[in-house]
Amino acid sequence: MNxxxxxxxxxxxxxxxxxxxxxxxxxxxxxxxxxxxxAVAGLSTRNVLQIENSFLIELAFYAISFLILISGIVNFVKHRKKIQENKKHIGDYKLAYYE
Known part of the structure; x- marks a missing residue:
């Protein structure tokens, strides 16, 4: 039973x-x-906004997009590494079931 x-x-x-x-x-x-x-917001900013500093706003959107992408990749890799470390703690469940 155990x-x-x-x-x-x-x-x-x-x-x-x-x-x-x-x-x-x-x-x-x-x-x-x-x-x-x-990134799409950055692309459409210059066409939609008819102001002088629309280029700076466009660059800000691109920078934010890049930072979000980088932070997402870092988050994914960090958590994937933790998941891989935890896989070794549960053992090989298939061997336990097919014995």
């Missing part, structure tokens, strides 16, 4: 890591989408 509980716990931990991996991928896509929105 062996069966351990197998269920190992499977639950493995599924939790898969959900965390998918959440991390979703997060990088959200960062990418937001960065693209700011």
């Amino acid at each position: 062996d069966q509980i351990d197998k269920k716990l190992i499977l639950r931990e493995s599924l939790a890591l898969q959900r965390t991996t998918l959440a991390n991928q979703t997060t990088i896509l959200a960062f990418l989408r937001t960065a693209m929105y700011f």
Whole structure:
């Protein structure tokens, strides 16, 4: 009975890591989408705004877009590394189930 509980716990931990991996991928896509929105805002600023400093606003949008993209990549890599470190703690659940 105790062996069966351990197998269920190992499977639950493995599924939790898969959900965390998918959440991390979703997060990088959200960062990418937001960065693209700011880049598009920068592209359309000069055409929409008829003011003198529209070029500076356009550059600000590009800079914000770049910073969001970089922070998203750093966040993704950092969390991916943590997920990989936690995978070794649950063991090989497939071997435990097929024995």
